[in-house]
Amino acid sequence: MFVEAALTAATAAPTSPAGSGxxxxxxxxxxxxxxxxxxxxxxxxxxxxxxxxxxxxxxxxxxxxxxxxxxxxxxxxxxxVGLANFQRVLQLPQLRGAALNTLWYVLGLLPFSIVLPTVIALVTRRLGERSRTAYRAMVFVPMLVAPVATAAVWRWLYDPSGLFNRLFGLGDHNWLREESTALPAVLAICAWQMLGFAVLVVSAGLSGISPDYAEAAEMDGASRWQILRWITLPLLRPTLLFMLLMTVLLSGQWTFPLIDVLTQGGPADSTTNVYYLLWEFGFRSMDSGLASAAGLVFFGCFGLLAAGLVKLADRFSFHDD
Amino acid sequence: MSISEPLTAPSASAGAAARSAAAPSSAGAAAKDAAAAKDAAAAVSCSAGPEDTGGGAAAGTSRRRWLPTSGRHLLMIVLSLFSLFPIYWMFASSFRRPGDVNDNSLFPWPLSLENYRIVFDSLDVGTLLANTFVIAAVTAVGQLLVCLLAAYAFAAWDFRGKGLLFLLFVATWLVPFQVTMVSNYLVLSNIGLLNTLAGVIVPNLCSALAVLMLRQHMQAFPRELLDAAKMDGRGSWTTLWTVVIPNLRPVLASLSILLFITAWNDYLWPALVLPRANSVVQLGIRSFLGAEGDAWGAIMAASGLACLPIFAIYLVMQRQVIDAFVRSGLR
Incomplete structure (x- = not known):
């Protein structure tokens, strides 16, 4: 608010001396x-x-x-058919399961898109320039792997005759075909891919924070924990809210190619999410009316959620000045 | 604190001196001069912030630590191994002889290129990679340009409808790709872009993520520098290219990597627009994954080939990003 006022004052200033009367x-x-x-x-x-x-x-x-x-x-x-499509959407039990799975994907990803990256970014901030750069370069690599290639590699790792089973002596457990392990298995792949990117985003947010505040607090005798709690984290809040918004809105899209390649939503719909369900409605069962109605319902739900988060972000973004 | 103080003090005074030397030419009245000097001081204290990160970090290390440096390194090494191992395993599996693919040994021995021969025999790898590269590069450059302009508008101006327009950008995240897909496909077929690389690129030219990230970084950009450019008589277009973009170079480098990867990784849309025969590399793996069944060595070889160009580009771009960080740290 203060900044905006300053800008309008600055733009108004040059015009006033120009006009004499x-x-x-x-x-x-x-x-x-x-x-x-x-x-x-x-x-x-x-x-x-x-x-x-x-x-x-x-x-x-x-x-x-x-x-x-x-x-x-x-x-x-x-x-x-009027509103019949919307009625069908709300009554489909398949959809309730998919919505619940979507929620699990979001909750399961949050530690890897916000909590761990914040810790890692804070820890690596104090490391030497050279090693910090090297670590960051390495943890970012999973983000570079194309989703289909990622799916292929992990399918090979999860395979009944794959490395995980041989390494941990689990016999021929089929991770992606068992209802109990399929969703966590897909989630783990997504987390593996996101972690490095999230670390880079949070690190960028951290390096945008002027150390002046921390130094001033340090001179006043603030402890390291107090600086973290009352200065660094509040200033980092816009970045973290940005990551939160991204995780909530995009986790469905991130998991989509993995679900498509690895499980096709199965076993028994245990890994499907709302986007994959939309895809199935539209292009497998060719029911475009139902797909559109479901898409609009999700659009509405995510819209409300996002509006809340954006409001939250706006409230915190003026803290800096 | 004692370490960083000598670093900040000279640069601040030098900046203030430079500003006050330039000030009298633009403003005549003494009162305005004083105001400008005050402004300049504020600008310096603000712009000195980001450059001082190194000094602040150095001051931090001199204090008592809650986790020894070796512990931090250990944490990062574990994390790096976790990140890299699946990729290593992909390449290790691809270099085994097709019969050895179930080996547990960490190093593939004896080495064999047999898996790669299988891939090259059954897929037109060159065309797949070339198509994917053209799509990703043109998409990334186009997005960067389009989104840079949009982010600049949001960061540097207050205008009627700003909130609503910004909401339009944010809201694209909510619109599932699966809802817009059919209608976009029909549009492409109407304007004759179906089965062309342009048909993959054009609908993706605006990235809400890029707009948001750029806007976020531009807002963190000291407003006083923009105002100074305006006082120098520079137009907004010149300011964008001479002040904003040069200062955003590290962000632009990492963002362009991200956009390029995103475009490279997109496979649903290319799968719809392009014919199977000369499509993109991911669809190649996909068809291979179905056709070859459990020939894991060959599948890993195909996946490795799909990743290799990206890894090569990352090495080059990574160096640029590191350079930008080092240069800003040394100043």
Whole structure:
């Protein structure tokens, strides 16, 4: 808030000495204001055009589809069914299971996208430049591996004759085919892939924090723990909220290719998540109306969740000044 | 504290001196001069922050530690091994003879390229890699450009509808790809971009993640430097390229890596747009995974080949990122 006020004051300042009298200041003032208002919109234009064309127009079309029954074939007719698709969505037991799994994926990923990365970033901050860079480079590597390659490697590790079973003497336990272990197995792969990236994000957030605050507190006799608790972590909060938002919204998309390649949602729907269910509705059973309705329901739910988180982030983001 | 103090003091006074030397030319009145000097002091104290990280860290190490350095190294070594082992195992398995694939030995011996021969015989690896590379590179550069401009608009201006427009960007995360897929596919077929690399690239040119990350870093960027550029008479376009982007170089390097990987890793959309015959490398592995059954050595070889170009690029880009950190630390 303070910064915004300072900026408007700064932009207003150059105009006032230019106009000698009050009457001459009003006319160029309006033109100047119009010209001054254009740049941000021009800078936004390319990105905005992409968004509207490739995200929001299709979304509107999905909303239209959601009240029809249509199997995606251009030759077959669309039948208007009103809100029947939404009713089916809310009554499907499959969907409740998928929503619960999605929640487990999010909760299971949080330690690896927020807690551990924060600890690691704090710990490596004090290490020497050279070794810190080397460690970071290494933990980031899993993020580089293409999901299908990741799935292939881990399927080989999890294989009944694979390394894990041989190493731990577990016989021929089939990790990805047992209901009890399939979801944690997929989750472990996703966590392995995310951890390094999360460490880099949190480290970037940490290095953006001026050490002046910590030094000032240190001079006042604050302990290391007090500095961490009352200075570093609060200043890191926007970064952590950003990671939280990302985990909540994207964990479904991150696990999607793994589920698709490794389990196809099975065994007995134990690894499926809401996105995979959408994919199945739309392209396996060709039920585009149901898929669109379900997509809109998820869009609404995630939207409410995200709105809450963004509000939270906004409240904390002005702490710095 | 005693270590970092001599480091900050000279740079701050030098910066203030430079600012006050430049100030009289732009502002005439004495009162304005004083205000400008105050402003400059604020700018220096703010901009000196990020550069001082090294000094602050050095001051920190001189204090009592809750975990000895060796413990920290051990933690990081364990984590690094955890991160690298599956990848190592992939390459180790790929270099075993096809009959030895179930060996437990850490080092593959005797070495064999037989698995790679199988892969090259059954897949057109060159075309797959070239297609994937073109798609990933063009997508990453396009996204960086488009999103840099958008993030700049959000970070440097206050304008009507800013909150709503920003929400539009954030909300793309909520729109499942699976909902927009059908309609985008139909659009591509209407404008004749189906079965082309451009058809894979064009719908992905805006990345909400890139906009958010860039905006976040631009907001952390000292506002006083932007104002100073404005006072120098630089337009917003020049300011973007001469002040903002050079200062964001480390962020841009790591972000471009991320965007390139994301594009390289995308396989659902290419699978829809491109014909199977000359598609991308992940779809190659995918078909291989189904066709070869339990020929794990060959599957690992194909996966390794898919990762190799990325690993090579990472080595190069990583050095740039490290350089940028070192240079900002030395100043």
């Amino acid at each position: 009050e009457d001459s200041a009003t006319r160029p003032g309006l033109a100047h204001r119009l010209r001054g208002a254009a740049p941000p919109y021009l800078y936004l234009l390319p990105a905005l055009a992409c968004l509207v064309l490739w995200t929001y127009k299709p979304l509107v079309e999905a909303a239209q589809l959601s009240v029809y029954h249509w199997n995606l074939l251009p030759t077959s007719p669309k039948t208007y």
